[in-house]
Amino acid sequence: AAAAQQQQRQQHVAVVGCGVNGLCTAWQLLERGHRVTLLEQFPVPHSRGSSHGHSRITRYAYKEAEYARLMRRAFPLWSRLESLSGQRLFINCGMASLGSGAYLRNISEVLESNSMPLERLSGQSLASRFPRLAGFRDCVLDPSAGILLADRCLQTLRSRVAQLGGRLRDCVRVTAIEPQPDGSVRLRLSGSGTAAAASAEELTADSVVLAAGAWAGQLLSGLGLDLPLRPIGVTAMYWRLRRADGAAVTGDFRPEKFPTFVYEDEKLHVYGLPELEYPDMICMHDGPDLDPDIRESREQREPYYLPELADFVKRWFPDLVPEPAVTEKCIYTLTPDSGLIVDRHPSHRNIVFVCGCSGHGFKLGPAIGQLLSEMATGQPPSQDLAFMSAGRFKHGVTSAKL
Ligand SMILES: Cc1cc2nc3c(=O)[nH]c(=O)nc-3n(C[C@H](O)[C@H](O)[C@H](O)COP(=O)(O)OP(=O)(O)OC[C@H]3O[C@@H](n4cnc5c(N)ncnc54)[C@H](O)[C@@H]3O)c2cc1C
Numbered sequence: 333a334a335a336a337q338q339q340q341r342q343q344h345v346a347v348v349g350c351g352v353n354g355l356c357t358a359w360q361l362l363e364r365g366h367r368v369t370l371l372e373q374f375p376v377p378h379s380r381g382s383s384h385g386h387s388r389i390t391r392y393a394y395k396e397a398e399y400a401r402l403m404r405r406a407f408p409l410w411s412r413l414e415s416l417s418g419q420r421l422f423i424n425c426g427m428a429s430l431g432s433g434a435y436l437r438n439i440s441e442v443l444e445s446n447s448m449p450l451e452r453l454s455g456q457s458l459a460s461r462f463p464r465l466a467g468f469r470d471c472v473l474d475p476s477a478g479i480l481l482a483d484r485c486l487q488t489l490r491s492r493v494a495q496l497g498g499r500l501r502d503c504v505r506v507t508a509i510e511p512q513p514d515g516s517v518r519l520r521l522s523g524s525g526t527a528a529a530a531s532a533e534e535l536t537a538d539s540v541v542l543a544a545g546a547w548a549g550q551l552l553s554g555l556g557l558d559l560p561l562r563p564i565g566v567t568a569m570y571w572r573l574r575r576a577d578g579a580a581v582t583g584d585f586r587p588e589k590f591p592t593f594v595y596e597d598e599k600l601h602v603y604g605l606p607e608l609e610y611p612d613m614i615c616m617h618d619g620p621d622l623d624p625d626i627r628e629s630r631e632q633r634e635p636y637y638l639p640e641l642a643d644f645v646k647r648w649f650p651d652l653v654p655e656p657a658v659t660e661k662c663i664y665t666l667t668p669d670s671g672l673i674v675d676r677h678p679s680h681r682n683i684v685f686v687c688g689c690s691g692h693g694f695k696l697g698p699a700i701g702q703l704l705s706e707m708a709t710g711q712p713p714s715q716d717l718a719f720m721s722a723g724r725f726k727h728g729v730t731s732a733k734l
Contacts, residue, residue, distance in 0.1 A: 342367060343709050346519055346537035348506045348551065350376055351383035352694050353686045354543035355489035356701025362496035366709060369535065370498055371521065373505035376490070381545045382663050383486060383694060385568065386609040389592045390695035391427040391477035392448045395438045398719045400446055402699045405715070409698030410480065417488045420481070425587035425606060427477030430468045431596040439472050449475050462591060463584045467648055479592060479605060482694060508554055509540055511680040539682035539708040546624040546663045548687035555677060560725050561688050562666045563624050569656035570610040571645055602644055610658050624663060664691040674700055674720040676707055684708045
């Protein structure tokens with residue numbers, strides 16, 4: 333039994349993907365004493381996946397109670413990373429839910445029924461607290477929410493992984509995952525960097541965590557799993573303050589006076605963040621379908637400018653120029669219900685995966701990493717994951733090659 337326990341503690345886990353999910357999983361595995369090899373196809377850091385960028389919203393205010401509860405696990409882990417590293421990773425500016433009455437009721441119900449803090453602001457109380465949101469009649473504020481400094485989070489996670497002895501290999505692409513008769517898993521690798529690194533290679537591990545973002549579908553279909561994943565190109569747009577008499581209108585758009593927000597009605601879903609890296613940012617949650625490997629050429633042909641968002645800016649933020657000043661490209665991978673997929677292979681239980689983060693996965697990273705680290709090392713996940721199971725998309729899952 334002692335030997336089995338020892339073996340349990342010292343598994344070698346290959347983690348595919350060095351975005352927020354791969355890094356958080358590696359961190360959690362290493363903290364539990366496992367050996368980790370982290371494999372990334374591009375040079376690290378890079379901006380071709382979903383995790384790069386200055387900032388990401390973090391919040392309890394979810395329409396789905398399961399995700400709000402998952403944040404109970406994620407928030408303390410982000411705080412722990414802050415205290416372990418001495419780095420500031422989080423700005424607590426709150427998050428305003430704005431939009432239709434149905435949306436606000438839904439958010440209030442989830443927060444209240446889970447005993448999570450909320451404040452209802454309307455009229456004068458909204459205007460004096462957040463002057464730039466005065467035009468909205470009502471707001472449900474999640475006061476615990478705010479901004480994660482995404483690039484700094486990734487850098488801090490990489491340092492933590494290195495400190496704990498994790499091995500990160502970049503410019504290495506996993507081309508196939510092959511379960512072996514003895515229960516181990518062989519990964520076929522090819523160098524994607526210099527010619528010298530381009531020779532084929534393989535790695536054997538006790539278990540594999542796939543955290544491959546928009547590329548997950550390719551690797552999973554090689555394992556006989558066909559999941560309904562849809563990578564789309566997303567443009568984060570930064571909107572500039574109008575200038576009066578040559579000077580910028582002094583905005584109350586700093587995080588002290590302006591929270592992150594999510595606006596939702598029957599037609600629109602808009603994420604917004606306060607002034608940080610550029611003056612003001614509003615991020616649209618839609619875009620064209622995308623093959624992540626031919627991203628650049630495809631994107632050049634796609635329009636990024638979304639008239640609906642410009643109309644939104646004109647209506648609600650008349651002090652902003654209704655045309656984005658800066659645009660940045662990124663990828664989401666959507667699922668049909670916009671929920672994540674976190675599961676294990678039905679036949680090979682030591683192959684586990686996260687994918688389909690649908691544009692809201694950053695904040696959840698440490699919670700997902702903790703659950704995947706349990707699953708990859710043969711432990712039952714410490715939270716019921718049915719709501720994130722691959723099996724909820726019954727018609728999308730095939731097992732031809734299992
Ligand atoms: C503009 C924008 C705004 C967002 N805003 C928010 C927000 O406010 N709040 C929030 O919570 N979330 C937000 N998100 C979503 C969040 O950022 C993503 O859900 C999250 O980053 C997904 O991380 P990941 O690790 O799964 O994927 P990625 O970051 O894409 O990482 C996957 C990695 O795997 C590597 N890889 C893939 N295949 C292979 C292979 N075969 N071999 C080796 N390496 C491989 C890739 O190169 C990549 O580095 C936003 C996303 C975008 C794009």
